[in-house]
Amino acid sequence: MTLTDLGLLGQPLLAVLAFAAAVAVTDQRRSAVAGTLNAALGLAIALTGIGALLGQPGTLTLGSPIPGIGLLSLAPDRLGGIFLIVVGLVGALSAWFGVGYAHGASATRAAWAAYPIFVWGMAIVPGAGDAVTFLLGWELMALGSTVLLLSEHASRPQVRSAVLWYAAMTHLSFVLLLAGFAVLVGHAGGASWAAIAAQPPTGASASLAFALLAGGFATKAGLVPVHVWLPRAHPEAPSHVSAPMSAAMVKLGVYGLLLLCTRLLPEGPHWWGIGLLLLGGASAVYGILQASVTSDLKRLLAYSTTENLGLMVTGLAVAMLLRTAGQRAVADVALVAVILLVVSHAAFKTVLFLGAGSILHATGERDLDRLGGLARLMPRTATATSIAALAAAALPISSGFVAEWVLLQSLVHGDTRGPGADRVIAIALPITVSLVALTAGLALLTFVKVVGIAFLARARSESAGAAHESPATMTVPLLVGAGLVVALGLVPGWVASGAAYAVGASGVEQVGLGGVALPAVTALLDPVALVLMAVALAVPVAVVTARAARRAPRRTVDLPWGCGGVRVDPMMQYTATSYAEPLVRVFDDALQPTRDLDVTHTTESRYLVRAVAFRQRMVDQVERGLYQPVLGVLEAVGDVGRRAQNGSIQRYLGFSFTALVVVLLVVTW
Template sequence: MISLAAILLCSVSLFATAALAVCIARSKQATKLTYGLSFCLSAIAFAAAIGALVTMASPDAISTLVLPIGLPWLGSHFRLDALSAFFLTVVNFGGMLSSLYALGYGRHEHAPHRVLPFFPAFVAGMNLVILADDAFTFLMSWEFMSLASWALVMAHHRDTGNRKAGYLYIVMASFGTLTLLLAFGLLAGPDGNYSFTTMRAADHAPLTSGLVLVLLLIGTGSKAGLVPLHVWLPRAHPAAPSHVSALMSGVMTKVAVYGFIRVVFDLLGAPAWWFGIIVLAIGGITAVLGILHALMESDLKRLLAYSTIENIGVIFVSLGLALAFKANGMGLAAALALTAALFHVLNHSFFKSLLFFGAGAMLTATGERDIEKLGGLIHRMPVTAVFFLAGCIAISALPPFNSFVSEWLTFQAVLQSPALPQWGSKLLVPAVGGLLALAAALGAACFVKVFGVTFLGRPRSVLVERATEVDRFSLAAMSVLAFLCLAAGILPGVVIDTLAPLTLSLIGERMPVQTDIPWLSIVPIAEARSSYNGLLVFLFILFSASFTAYLVHRFGSRCIRRAPAWDCGFPLSSPATQYTASSFAQPIRRVFGTLIFRARDRVNMPPPGDLRPARFALEMHDHIWEGLYLPIVGAVGFAAEKLNYLQFLTIRRYLSLVFLTLVLLLLVLALWT
């Protein structure tokens, strides 16, 4: 109860900080005061949440609180259990480090009064979503979170692209909230029991459960970035300031994951076996399409946003496996898959925040986020380069960093699929495992491209040549995240055991205790099947790299030899002769481009003796945007034009329309009951 009250008080204090920021937004101390208070309040909420998570060894260890606000007959219900404590840890840790980063980054914001009031409100809204224990409080907090983040996306509203991104975001957010409203209406039933406690105890019909699952996938999937509901994400996340982008991509998408887990694993009851099939298929497609789009991008923040879509796909693949195993009574395998999903939630919040912080640092130092115009930053921003490299290794799922462990656990869960009794599951799970392997390989290629083109080579512009290292607040935030990416990969057993109360409460089973295994190894199922030791892998890499460096320096030539880099026999000084992001992605584009992007290259090569320059043009299409959303936009415009005459009806016709609508609604209610 103490932790629950502390987090609620911190949320209220964050709202008060937002109100204070409105009053002082144009003063010189507004940035320091707003982000400083946000940092302190997020740190207190983080300490309370992680304290609750560590002490909740029993799944029955929950705290509840009812406040006399909200609907008169319902009030506002709040609940802190193992699941909410974990996600509150993710949210408040992300809010804390984003606030720390913004203490330095925010000084470069040219319109801070458009950002400061909404940042603490955004963090508070995410906290309230996770604490909510009734449908009304959940949806109100969800909408507040969406509106606050929309205002942050629109901070630079004079940019036409940002205005379009904000409009698309608010439309998709409203549509997602509508589907969540319908889902909670089905769970509440005709009696209107909107408390989660009542929904949890109710017996839901199979048809109702299936409809709720579909509505949840649309409602939470539109916020998380599931394909085909992802179209707003690569437009809105880059439009926001970088510390807000880190919160939206690294944290807000996890609030959507929380909403899905809370309803499907907690409120909905026992799942049907085909629940896992749907979630698995959507997750696998999302992972591959997300990383393919990221590979084709040269805008750094858009690339990172597309990469978020890929990681959300990985998380939902694990959740689909957990549903399939749970439906078939395979408790240990379900616990393994759910642990992998939750572990990846934590990992993604670490490395994606780190990468967006790094992108913000580069944007501050150079004014560019197009990686085709960067290069050579490792010499001008060496500390940022090290931290960004750590994030690139982590997101590429390479050992000994954290993402390798969570994706390895996912593959271990995939290997349990032959025990599933349904042939559909037996065939689909290995296929999705292949998609995950493809996404992992493409992800590594993507971030080799990002780091190589951005930090290596020669500067491609004058601004990049003049770049300098960023402030100490930004570097401190990045250093903490880089360290945690490595620590979670070296000591994964600690994280797995900390997640055990969550799987116990949702699955009724947990993975074996990992911290008791010698040498800090982890054994998901049994030693005879597989095991992994992040510490030994780290020590081996450290020793082999150090020993190789020693041998080179000890026995190699001591002479320093410098010569122009080989450039096909023409060592030109122009940076344009370097490898570019587009050229790096070209082989992959030619493999997948025709099917996924309908890509077409147009090359105009003048004949010998013609002095005209050669021309290259690339045409790519987004099938989902052009095939799904543009027709919807056209249909809505057509319908709005045809219904425009309703504005000019007479009083008599208006009353008739209202009467007919009332009769129709009463008929629907009568049929429902």
């Protein structure tokens, strides 16, 4: 029995146990027991993933629910293994955090019972060996997350609208996938991945299947323009649910795309890659632009998820284009970059969402404009969240930096010169580099804003001033997650090798102290050596500082400079909104904010101002342009339906009679 077999068996057992515990245990101890069992489930999933990544075979047959469609089976391959590790670790950390965090409405019987369904559903998707099992897992995951998302609906009305959006979009995704897989399975005559890959469709039916499946996966991955559920669902879910939703669940859309483009339909025309590139590039830039001007912390993180998923899809699209052009070595580097982005984003986004949860727990606020000064009151939360923010901004030494570095290296090494060069690549690559660079720049601003406004300076509201550090059950998972982010950034060699193994890429080597070398593009990155160099250069600076500090120690004064003024009110400080104001002006056309400025004058003179009120509202332009018209039509149709069904019995009898006549006409035709 291999590790994979063992993990596959352990998962359903632990899931059932966690479900039973949620139902049976009393209110006081439910979070502790169910949270621990869910964390164990997550670890079992991660172990399965490690086994699968190491190439140990493992199969679990679940039986056949409907006769004639073959057996449902779980048989994770290496690519699935990486995603199982991601899902498992994210699930484990979030459930552990939930032990201390879940309370009240988010710790009810239904909420904790849905948690194992959600987590196990996420593990079935990358473990599935055939399309039917995949779709089953996909629906379990959707079901579990919808119940969890609903948990706080009684206290906040926004939750209901968020659930409606989420349910509609997730079912749109399911319908597209169902149709897409139907095309593939119908052609291959079997539902298993091996059967589909052995007999892929060609021509128009291949393109149809690709378009349907890519659309379905993009909806789950939250890419523009089907991202609208993300900024609604992530903020309204309890934080220990938003973390796995954002860090693991949306990643399964990327898994689906990778499965589709590398295994099921590896040979496709040029436009598949171009389509994905447009989707990915637009999502990256649009997502981070919205994030940079948003003040709601969890909404900001949701938009940043769209950005990161956009970067992953961009990498995948570039790999497809390069592969079509015959540049396999560089394409492999791009694929490795995709996996590194997946792993890195999972690590830092978990910490960021859990950190937002810790702040919410301590202050009751998730609006950055009302936070501030939390570094002193919540040092552990602040440390962990700041480290994750560094990674989100792709700064060294963090996981995000390594992933983005590999992505950029693959982008600049696509061969675009000479008469034989592919023209599409020659146009696509420089534009992609510019988009990735703009995304990186705006991400930097966004996460400086998050850290600077939430943790530094002075509290901007009473609730932020009265914050307290969260209990150890919450801060320890946060710090463990932050440790993972740093470890992934310091010794990326291991993960990069694992990623290369998962996508079957050659040309990734480990060098030095856990560094990563990419001989295909003659590049090398050894973060430990870079840190050692920085430490060596920091020594003289530290010596000078220490000597000077002995002679002239720091002196605390009430106001060191203050520009001749006095610190009247913490509201004199810059807020998140004012921090992003220059950016709103620069991107005015894309964002189209609505602003109201009311100036009231004193009665004595028009030249004296009594009060100024300023309001700014950001509306997602994609939503306004694309969804509002569709929703309008749907509502009109609903109105007609309501008028047709007014409850009068005569009318219903008339309907039945008409239906009967139509049926008879059709039958006798």
